[in-house]
Amino acid sequence: MGQMGKNELFQRQFLEILDKESITNVFQAIVSLKDGKILGYEALCRGPVGTPYEKPSVLFEAARQTGKIVELEWLSKAKAVEKFDKSNEPVKLFVNIDPSFFDDSHKVEQWMQNFFRDDKMDTRYIIFEMTRDSSINHFREFLEVLMKYKIKNCGAALDHMVNNSQDLSFISNVSCPIFIKLDMSFIRDIHKDQVKQILIKTQVDIANSLNFYLIAEGIEQEEELEQLVQLGVHYGQGYYIQRPAPGFLDIHPLTQRKIYEKYQSKNKIKLGDITNTKVGEISKGYLAIDSKTLGKEVNEIFESGIELQGIPVVDGGKPVGLIMKHKFYRNLGKQYGYVIFMKRSIDRIMEKNPLTVDYDTPLDRVSEMAMMREEESLYDYIIVLREGKYFGIVTVKDLLQKTTEIELNRAKYANPLTGLPGNILIEQKLKDVIAGDRPYSVLYFDLDNFKAYNDVYGFENGDRVIEMTAEVIEQRMKALEFEDSFFGHVGGDDFVAILPSYSVNKLCEAIIEKFDKRISEFYTELDRDHGYIMAQNRHGMMEKFPLMSLSIAVVNNRKQKYESVSQIAEHASKVKKKCKSCWTSNYIVE
Structure with missing residues (x-):
């Protein structure tokens, strides 16, 4: 059979499929990258199973050849909507629109009139998606049709990011919900590609500013998903x-939970500490060369436009030197330097003993080591190793x-008097331990008769007492090897410690003894x-108040699983009342 005969058979088979309405749809979920909940499903048109027309590309090519794009669009969308209506799903349905659909504007309007002829149809759940070959002009045209028919509850999606301010301005002024798809070429291995990460983060910032949403397509790896959550992309499929x-x-519950946990982790307030933040966490995977690289090749790298001030020299995975840009050109500028070094290997002029640190080295230690270098090397790159390799x-x-x-973050969320984590961070830490399944104890500290002392001795002395109390608790926690636990200042004379243990009696006794x-x-x-002071009580009468004592109310999850922070606080308040009924320092473990 000749080519013409094959084309005729190809088209005839398609027309038969269209006549018999042998079109089906499959549906793929689009989920929120905040909580893993389903935003909607994308309807993907398919021809009869087991035929070439099962592939959308073949199906729509046949429609183009026969001039039946509008009819195919109508049939596939109608079938998708009908099935979706019957499912009663309270989410959105994304339906694709082929770009050649817009070749005949009269047919487009006719199609829209037919599609929305049912006044009872709930259009809020429908999102029309322009496929990847659509131009911004197609997108404008379709949105104008939507507005013309006042179908404002519908949303629209574009299968690629627009790239100029005029188009973005147009999109930002549209009243219906707008979604922009991020092509899978950007998503593939994004966790390994810093350039892709920067590009996507830029698009997230634009979307957030102009009030539209991004959907990442083609997520195939857990690491890709995690990176997209970190970058703040709104939805994914x-x-x-x-x-x-x-x-x-x-969605599988484990996948949904993973998304939720990653988002929560990303959005936690991180107080941080330069003594426990690892240098590897802020390191960058820069280009490296080997020691036999010629000077002219190094020169080409520095002149390539890449923003590099230095290049690590690595042989067999291990760093052996460092070339800093200003030192390299200083050597070239010496007499005969250009002739000598451009044609010889870089090991002749590289810094052979650069500052090299392990991934797990704390920031404060790295800063200390960096500042101890000679002045001319003060701003040289610091090379980071992991398991002995560059x-x-x-x-x-x-x-x-x-x-x-x-x-700055510490100052923002810390108590200004003691510098300890304040209420927001305390609540976050409590939520973390509640959500886990490990043993924990929460110690609530409260000074007895503090108000009376404050009234008599003044606020300045009252602050000194609070600082001393914080110091005593921190010292005892450290001495008894609880330094990895959490200690926060609620405010006033109230403190909270959260320990990963039920064995707190010895600690409480040590704190009380020192206090x-x-x-x-x-x-x-x-x-x-x-043994007391005279101060006014709440009724304005002079009364004897004993010297200050410390009450420690302890609650844990040994026998009771707490569901919320307020539940812990309520329980601890009851225990604290029992403590305060005693006029000396004491603790109660509930």
């Missing part, structure tokens, strides 16, 4: 989340920025001898 299916399938580099600028960020020894320092000799 792909084989890792769910494969297309004939029905409307739920991992990346850190600049002095990186160190300063991260350290400043940590300290009782120190507290007497804050009273006059006369008041110490009396």
Whole structure:
């Protein structure tokens, strides 16, 4: 059979499929990358199973050849909507529109009139998606048709990111919901590609500013999903989340939970500490060369336009030197330097003993080591190793920025008097331990008779007592090897410690013993001898108040699983009342 005969058979078979309405749809979930909940399903048109027309590309090519694109669009969308209506799913349905659909504007309007002829149809759940060959002009045209028929509840999606301010301005002024698809070429191995990460983060920022949403297509690996969550992409779809299916399938609970946990982790307030933040966490995987690289090749790299101030020299995975740009050109500028070094290997002029640190080295230690270098090497790159092999580099600028960020964050969420984590971070930590299944104890500290002391001795002395109390608790926790636990300042004279253990009796006793020894320092000799102070009570009457004592209310999950922070606080409040009924420092483990 000749080519013409094959084409005729190809078209005739398609027309028969269209006449018999032998079109089906499969559906792939699109989920939120905040909580893993389903936003909607994309309807993907398919021809009869086992035929070439099962592939959408073949099916729509046949429609184009026969001039039946509008008819195919109508049939596939009608079938998808009909099936979706029957499912009663409270989510959205994404239906694709082929770009050649717009070749005849009269047919487009006629199609729209027919599609929405049913006044009872709930259009809020329908999102029309322009496929990848659509231009922004097609998108404009379709949106104008939507607006013309006042179908404002519908949404629209474009299968690629627009790239100029005029198009973005147009999209931002459209009243219906707008979704932009991120092509899978950007998504593939994004966790390994810093350039892709920067590009996607830029698009996320634009979308957030202009009030439209991004959907990442083709997510096939867990690492890709995690990176997209970190970058703030709004929605995602792909084989890792769910494969297309004939029905409307739920997302696997483990996948949904993974998305939720990754998003929560990303959005946690991180107080940080330069003593426990690892340098590897801020390192960058930079280009490296081997020691036999010629000077002219290094020159080409520096002149290539890539923003590099230095290049690590690595042989067999292990760093052996460092070439800093300014030192390289200083050597070339010496007499005969250009002639000598351009044609010889770089090992002749590289820095043979650069500062090299392990991935797990704390930031404060790296900063210390960096500042101890000779002045001319003060701003040289710091090479980071992991398991003895080259991992990346850190600049002095990186160190300063991260350290400043940590300290500013600490100041923002810390109590201004003690510098300890404040209420927001305390609540976050409590939520973390509640959500886990490990043993924990929560210690609530409260000073007894503090108000009376404050009234008599003044706020300045009251602050000194609070600082002393914080110091005593921290010292005892450290001495008894609880330094990895959490300690926060609720405010006033209230503190909270959260420990991964039920064995807290010894700690409570040590804190009380030290507190009782120190507290007497804050009273006059006369008041110490009396064992009380005179102060006004709530009714304005003078009353004797004993010297301050410390109450520690302890609650844990040994016998009771708490469901919320408020439930823990309520229980601890009851225990604290029992503690305060005693006029001396004491603790109760509930």
